[in-house]
Amino acid sequence: MPERVLMEGSAAIVEAAVQAGCRFYAGYPITPSTEILELMSVRMPQVGGTCMNAESEIEAIGMVWGAAGCGVRSMIASTGQGISLMQESFAELANAQIPIVAVNMCRGQGDYFQATRGGGHGDYRFIVLAPSTAQEAADLTQLAFHLADKWRNPVMIMGDFLLSHTSEMVSFAAPALAELPPKEWAVTGAKGRRGITLSPLGPSEKLSTDVAAALANVTAKHSAIVSEEVRVEHGFLEDAELVVVAFGFPGxxxxxxxxxxxxxxxxxxxxxPISLWPFPRHAVASAAATARAVAVFELNAGQMIEDVQLSVLGRVPVVAIGGISHDHSGFGVGPLLNVEHILKRIGQVYSGKEDP
Amino acid sequence: MEREVIFTGIGGQGIQLIANVLARAAAKEGKEVMLFGVYEGMMRGGSSESTVVIGDDVIQAPPIIPFTWSVLAMHSVALEAIARKLRPGGVLVVNSTLIASVPRHDVQVVEVPATKLAEQAGNLMGAGMIALAAFCAVTQLVGHGALVQAMHDSLPSHRKHHAERNVAFLEAGRSFAQTLDPSALAHLQNTLTPGSPH
Known part of the structure; x- marks a missing residue:
């Protein structure tokens, strides 16, 4: 069994990225994602990679876009505020099918829509993975690089203040992942061949003038991702009268x-839900099929609840039991993040004392 | 089984450091560990808190826990609220130099005059290490040897010159625990709950 080491979630993500072959990182410091930048500035030079502390988030994502376009496994991290600034680049590189891994160490869970719907233009999607332990963060980070290359699609790791700063025992077993084809699409110099342009319209030699066809080509893989890449954990469902849905550390x-x-x-x-997109619609629907009600605990004003409602399709009531929760720091660790409070809300919905 | 320890005190008492030392010591002994610290935005005097959960299997507890097996209190600033999380019969180790009265009477209280012992040993800053070693001797949560090693590992390179003194503080804490009434100590150890069944 590989050695287990006590480390923060941020460190687990960095180490997993290094082991997955990440060799380019760019970022701009912002709590609670700054530890990733700090650790990358140490680890990247040790393994022959490059870490850039950019002068802004927009510049950082531009660098990552460029490095990933050259075929290098590349990562960026920030929190929702910084991720907001990257949306234009996210949309462009997703449609150009450039694989990157982005980490959002979110403040609370207010960035669910940002992650799963996106704020950029066009019909793009990010695969979004939400760990609930440091070990899972390490495992999902390794998986994220694989999925990004496999689908030529960006992958986001959705964390939060607690994931970033909680230390747990982590080990780094080499994951059993299928071998991927070489990145023939990458911009690696044009010696002996025609130049390549990475664009939403496809590689330069086949540059399409049919915009609709080119974008349909990009989005066709979305339905394949939906059918192949759903990840979910559940428990105590056999006789459950109430099903509670929650993701990440609050999960x-x-x-x-x-x-x-x-x-x-x-x-x-x-x-x-471990994958927020694709959302585990069937798992939620089948859990709800034998329940009286579904409760959703999320630390925002109600975002994932829409995906739960789209899964349950009105068959049973869907009740919000979370909410916006901040202490004076604003990092999303407020009074609602409390097991006794959650128990009380579960009890209220269970006993029907709360009108759904 | 999971055993939870909440450390509470004020900035400057080394709360985050001693929690880190306990977590690393437990990891050295092959346990599963979770560590989560929170502190107010001031270096000195603000409330400082850290949670350590130790178990044999992967830790299920979230970083903010509703109930705890034990509390190590270095200062009274946040003690009342944190002591409410103690399960009945749990252990409350207090720095009795600074904490005059304890807010719970259905728990097992151990008074360690850590600040006074640190002063006698020549440096007030040693109170945390003294209290930690006494806590571990009383609860037998981790061995003293693992504690000493973990202290060495927890010091950043620019603080390594404090290691020798910290070894002496840890020893002072263990020695103090040996002065406690052996039958009371045996009773405490025999009646400690095994931890939460997760």
Whole structure:
């Protein structure tokens, strides 16, 4: 068994990225993602890679876009505010099918729409993965680089303040991932061949004048990703009358609360989406099929609840039991992030004392 | 089983450092560990808190826990709220030099005059290490040897010159625990709950 080391979630992500072959990182410091930049500035030079502390988020994503276009596994991290600035580049590089890994160490969970819908133009999608432990962050980071190259599509790791700053035991087993074809699309110099342009209209030698056809080519893979890349954890669903849906570190609070609710005799189960896009629609629907109600705990004003509603399609009531939760720091660790509070809200919905 | 320890005190007492030392010591002993610290935006005097959860299997507890197996309190600033999380029968180790009264009477209280012992040992800054070693001797959560090694590992390179003194502080804490009534100590150790069943 590989050695297990005590490290913060940020460090786990950096180490996993290094092991996945990430050799270019650019970023701009912002809490709670700054540790990733700090650690990358140490690790990248050690492995022959490059780390750039850019002068802005817009510049940083431009650098990552360029490095990834040259075929180098490349990563960027920020928090929602910084990710906002990158949206134009996200849309362009997604449509040009350039694989990158982006980490959002979100403040609370207010960036769910930003991550799963995006703020850029056109019909692009990010694959979004939300870990709930440092170990899972390491595993999903390795997977993220693989999926990005496999689908030639950006992948986002959705974390938060707690993931960034909680230390846990982590090990780095080499993941069993299929071999990927060489990146023949990459811009690696034009010696002995025609130059390549990376564009939403395809590579230069076949540059399409049919915009619709070119973009349809990009978006065709979305349905394949939806059918192949759903990831989800669930528990206690067999006889669950109430199903609680939550993601990321708050999902771990919910899992803990559901175990306590079970000890108190409540028939409650949970579904924790690991991939936020593609959303585990079938897992949520089948959990809801035998339940009286579905509760959604998320630290925002109600975002993932829309995906839950689209999964449940009105068959049972879907109730929000989370909300916006900040202390004075504004980093998303507020009073709602509390197992007893979650238990109380579960009890209220379970007993029907709350009108759904 | 998971055993939780919440450290509470004020900035400057080394709360984050001693929590880190305990977490690393448990990791050295092959345990699963989770560590999460929070502190106010001031270097001295603000509330400082850290949570360590130790178990044999992958830790299920979230970083902010509703109940705790034990509390190590160096200062009273946040003690009342944190002591409410103690399960009945849990251990509350207090720095009795600075904490005059304890807010719970259904828990096992151990008084360690850590600040006074640190002063006697020549440096007030040693109170945290003294209290940590006494806490570990009383609860037998980790061995003293692992604690000493973990302290060395926890110091950044520019603080390595404090290592020798910290070894002495850890020893002072362990020695203090040996002065406690052995039958009371045995009772405490025998009645400690195994931890939360996760």
């Amino acid at each position: 771990r609070f919910v899992k803990y609360a559901v175990r306590l609710a079970r000890e108190r005799g409540l028939r409650v189960g949970y579904v924790r």
